Amino acid sequence: MAELRGDIAAPLRRWSYASVSDKIADLVLTRPAHWPWLAGFAVTFAGSALFFGAIAYLFVKGVGIFGINIPVAWGFAIANFVWWIGIGHAGTFISAILLLLRQKWRTSINRFAEAMTLFAAGIAGLFPILHLGRPWFFYWLAPYPNVMELWPQWRSALVWDIFAISTYLIVSLLFWYAGLIPDLATLRDRATSRAKRVAYGLFALGWRGEARHWARHESLYLLLAGLATPLVVSVHSVVSLDFAICIVPGYHSTVFPPYFVAGALFSGFAMVLTLAIPMRHFFRLEDFITLRHLENSAKVLLACGWLVAYGYFIETFTAYYSGDPYEIAMVQDRLAGFYAPFYWFLLLCNVLAPQVFWWRRARRSVWLLFAMSIVVNLGMWTERAVIVIQSMHHDFMPSAWGNFIPTAWDWTLLLGSIAFFAFLFLLFLRFLPAISISEMRELVHEEKHA
Amino acid sequence: MSAALYGVMAEFKHAEALLGAARAARAAGYERVEAYSPFPVEGLAQAVGFRRNWVPAIVFVAGLLGAIGGYFMQWYSAVVSYPINSGGKPAHSWPEFIPVTFELTVLAGAVVGFLGMLLLNGLPKLYHPVFNVPEFDLASRNRFFLCLRAAEPRRARQFLGALEPLGIWDVPQ
Amino acid sequence: MQVFSPVAVLFLKIAALAGVAAITVGATALYKFLPAPGGEVSPAQPIPFSHQHHVGDDGIDCRYCHYSVEKSSFAGIPATQVCMTCHSQLFTDAPVLAPLRESARTGQPLRWTRVHKLPGFVFFDHSIHVAKGVGCVECHGRVDKMPRIRRVASLEMQWCLGCHRDPAPHLRPPAEVFDLAAPRPGRDVQDGLMKTLHIASVRRLTDCSTCHR
């Protein structure tokens, strides 16, 4: 078992079972909503309303409200989808893979990262439906007996997507909920109002912390982690196959699965930082989410930056190495064509900017970290958009070349989805423990006996 | 009175005390011992007589069935039910059936495993006698409880008292 | 602290069961309440026309009224003048035929209510089915026993496929296509018909392009 490093462990020694439980539970149970939360809630609520208003308009008018066309028939919606699902990878990565690797420091960040995963994956799952021409038939992508005796077309990566994303959503939800049950019991037992006791009590399922329950719970938790680990790799691999099984230059690329997974972690960790830094500040959680946590995340960002840089390099390299004129033309267009500024922007954000994390001082500067997390998020979104859009706008037939210009509705749905995500996260902070209480108690226990 | 008693419960301050108490209770011949802790305590389950953990087996079988069922579903629909020429690929394009098979393996394993865990734990169980003890609220915070089921209350109280608990309570049914 | 009393738990369990039951019953009721996909099975018509009377009792051939069934995708609905060939002599003052006489007088066509309705993207052709030995009765049932016309087939895709995947059991000699009462011939006759009528392969018959375009 990897022991906690001193700079994570030291602050923990100040805490006892009771104080750590009370601190985290009271964020939910007794602490009144103060102005930053209320302001955030108001803004994101308005943004969410806009988001759903735009969706309603979209359903009334059709996807023609976006800037898509032939040849660029996929636009922001797909870029948003890939981006969000990528963000949704960090939670499970932290929870499952770091759990299997016995990285104890994950304990204080896994819960909210999992929540982030759920919300991001849920929003991601919306986009493929929103971008359908006839969204009311989205259930045709699922297998079920019907009077047409028709089935999904199993060779399509979009069907794989449906299975991968719904599996991922369900498994992430179970994983998150399984971890939440003991904490819900804590909230139930600590709540002072009857309504809260009933509400938390219902979801706690009568958890009472019996030793056999803990044993089965622990083993399930580990098994879920074991299942989620290949799952998390598979999901973004499958998402990348949406592109890679195409024959279009810029899509058709064997490097896509690992490159997409790396990109997913990259944006996911960036989003973890974007959320963690204000949260730890406003809720005074510096003892739990320590500078060491932030530093570790910064190292992950640095590593992922190099992984995606490798992806960018290989894409360009294979194009020239293949000698395929269409591939080469696509790369040249990427570097110098209509959308080239975006490509250079994403290189700046994703490759160049994270290099600052070679310096320890940068890794430990909270506000720089926060700024960098936004930069990486921007860069990763741009990367998705460039892949989706730029690859298509100049493909095989010059006669069919055309540009995609986003409309106000494209932007509304992107920004609206971000607002809705933040809205869900704010609700989560208000109603559920943002840090796993039972696991923190375990840590405190271990530290006591270390 | 004793017929309406669920058991006798003792409260401890430390995990180690609970572990020791559990072991002592089992050694003393108490068959039905329950230990409650705010976090999993290593060895406690074994100490109270937990033998076989079925959860991994459930997950494995469910995952296997998910895989077989998933592949069968694809094969049946694409080869038997309505074979359609899609892009010139054979009806049984097995390499392209792999992703869905994998996802269904994971899905079945996770869902059934979770439900199995609940089922084996007898959850949800919203009403439980141990909640009748007011101090038991601390079981999810910082205290450790040992409950001796349906034992002769006086003897049990005596036995528990010897373990230096913070308190001893009868757990009404 | 005990949050839920045994009574509360019992109540919750009952409520959960009741919820499941309510959804099941509600969905079933809704399903029953909504019209069948093809519309009403036997809607009222402007004139209570009886196929039983005209086909069963009078023995009028299908093609007398459904004049284009052998030549066109559309079987044909008789013009008022076709009705009037007989009804200018028979039942000339029957009240139920008032709309017919009105139509003959004004030249405004009768507006029947459709019973066999296919969605707009399905292209069904009567003439080829009739030519290939699919009897009227296969889809329309014993209309000679229907006082009011009624749809006997679901007209859903799986129903179409049932025949297109295995046409032989639905074939009869061309001479008996319009004979509603004739029993289906034996399997050996039907297998012979598959050859003499050059019925297309099942692969062809189940191509999407056979019905959709």
Add this chain to the structure above:
Amino acid sequence: MKLSRRDFLKLSAASAALASAGCSAPREPIVPYAMQPEMTLPGVPRFYASAASFVGAAEGVLVESNTGRPTKVEGNAAHPGSLGATSVHGQASVLQLWDPERSQAPRRMRQPAAREQFESELNEALVRLEARRGAGLRVLTPTVVSPTLQSQLVELAARLPEARVHRWDPLNRDATHEGARLAFGRALEPIYRLEDSRAVLSLDCRFMEDEPGRLNYIRQYARSRSPKPQSMGRLYVLESAPSLAGAMADHCYAMPLAEIERWLLAFANAPAADRTMRAIADDLKKNRGLILAGEGLSPWAHALVYRLNHELGAPVALIDPIDPYPQPHAQSISDLAQAMHAGEVELLVIVEGNPGYDAPADLDFAAGLARVPLSVHLSLYDDETSARCTWHLPATHYLEHWSDARAFDGTAAIVQPLIAPLYGGVSPHEIVSLLLRRPQSGYESVRGRWKAIDWEAALRKGVVENTAFPPVKAALRTVALPTPKEPAAWSVRLVPDSSVLDGRFANNAWLQELPRPDTKITWGNAALISADSARQLEVESGDVLEINTHGATIHVPACVVPGHPEKSVTIALGYGRARAGRVGNGAGCDAYPLRLSDSLWSADATSIHKTGSRQALATTQNHARMEGRGHAKHIALADLIGQARAFEDETPEHSLYPAWPYDSYRWAMSINLNTCVGCNACTIACQAENNIPTVGKDEVIAGREMHWIRVDRYFEDRRTLFMPVPCMHCENAPCEYVCPVGAPVHDSEGLNLQVYNRCVGTRFCSQNCPYKVRRFNFLQYSKDDEPLKAQKNPEVTVRMRGVMEKCTYCLQRITRARIEADKENRRMRDGEVVTACQAACPAGAIVFGDLADEQSQVALAKRSPLKYDLLAELNTRPRTSYEGRVVNPNPELDNG
């Protein structure tokens, strides 16, 4: 449960159709006939022969009628003006019939009025005028191609000798006829036999788009391109504006009109002085050369060409003009305008045409019209002229009335109606019969004109036998040749628009959205300009230019076209209309202000400069270069000789998966780029056949046009290459395996299907289509408007929004043929299925059929040495293949 359109169309009797329109019943009605019309079988379309005239001569048509509704126009193979093909205008004319904005009622001073009132007012005036033997009565018509109308007008002249009949057709033949008058002393019309010549020199002659014999000439051109050294023709083109002929030429020289005339003079006088001229002259001499002169040239140039053709012994016949009007149109309308301004016109009857919009600008026709006490305008639309006339009468469409029309060679055809006038319109024959004060139906007039013929046969066949004009023997006179004027610094070339012609089709959405062949612009016109000239003016495509001529100024966006003459801009006529209708109003800019009666086809610009504002051009192809990708392949004839294959086959030999077996029909198409002239007839025929919606200018700019077969145009190696691209129906279709619901799938005959009702609109198929031939209904493009929906083909699903669509190889036509063949227990025969694009193509460039039949036309085409597959290296195994273009440059010349 809304009434579905298809059921509606299939089941409604024609009479009940309009009456029950738009009703939304909870139950679906099924409406039989009250009285069964003879010879109709619901669900079975019928075809009727007729004739339509667009560029001053008839094109024979067969019109498809579905339960009484004309839905589609096909060519009439028996008609010399069609040879089975149709023009874009022929295809679009059916949409014009159903245009909801056609005028629907007579109007007096713009207000709806009763026809009886009109007749009484007219009669009152006529009574007054008859007393003066018709003095003060003027009739104005465009080119009269109807022999019946000609006789009626002759009769009118006889009855009222002081009355005058004028002609004004913006697409007149003044120069051709005046040239003949100079050369032979009488107006004559040349009839070219292009296929008999192996060296054709076109002097700005737009014989593939604007000449009366255009469809015939394209077919002849195509026949002359058979890539055999002994028989292949060569085409030299001098053009002042981009034209189809220029695009197809083996040698094309772009220069302004004045330069062409100077070149001609030099060529006629001393061809030996210049290498190019010498080479061309030698070629013409050796190979039965033929010279064509365009309408833009001066009469003397035409006269010179008549002489040169005579000297060459060129295969050209001279016949009397089919409209024997003695005066040039420009002269005729000038006379009329003068009379109007002088107040000499009391009653003016304008029978069709739109002179209020398109008369020469110097005549101030509109002001003259205001001085006419009683003016009557008969037209399909309540247009610019109608608004200025006392009376407007709705005219009948050619599918609504009886008439007759002569083809370019004089062959007459009877125009028979397919449907009763939708809005009680008046035909030209009827209005002239009113002037004759002997009211007569059009049928009576036409039947009366053709007493001696086998009427039934003429209707059935679509031509009146033996009515072609015999060639005229005419003696040449000496022509005094002028010293050609010095070319102006900048000139403006005015051309009829390939879509809207003189503006009459401005409200036709199909034509508006049809990409113009040379620029791919839709929904408007532009000032076409060469790259060098554009650089000089510092403009790019989309920059608005201000063009000043003597007395007029217009603003028009520039469009850079490679190969355009320098110091010259070309602007298409027919745009900037104010009263065309919702579709046509405001599209493009009006170039008529530049058009003067003494210079119909060009204007000298006093200045041209950039205004600084920009206007987006709605082009369907934004990139004109092929980037070395060799999609549209071509080869020189000399390089082809002795080659088994002109182009390397790049199809990979191995495939991971075994090929699917095809044991029945194997449908395939071959498109011959060697004969395709890029006229777009295929595109619009497909649109008409397959219920393809139009999307409007903004959506075209957004890149969402819906055409199932587009004609790509590349500028490469100083050539214009056209390439029609429909769905390739790949055997290994990339679109299919990516669809999650299996909407694009293959059928057992190798068709790549798109099952609309299964499509959920992921657009994955389009993303993975390397040819980008898939079209998506981004919004609800198909409108359910009355009466436009009556045009819809009942055999084809009308697609809703959110659904992908594309070429189906006219699946409905295959199905119809299959059902007929199956009923007879036989296989379909080669040629039994003709796709809409194939049927329309004037060049016969598209063949379609069954590859399983080794002798089929398409199997033959696939064995051609010119055959190649588009993007074969992707291993998509397309069923649509191409035959590359063969160019035949003169080895004596270096530009080729």
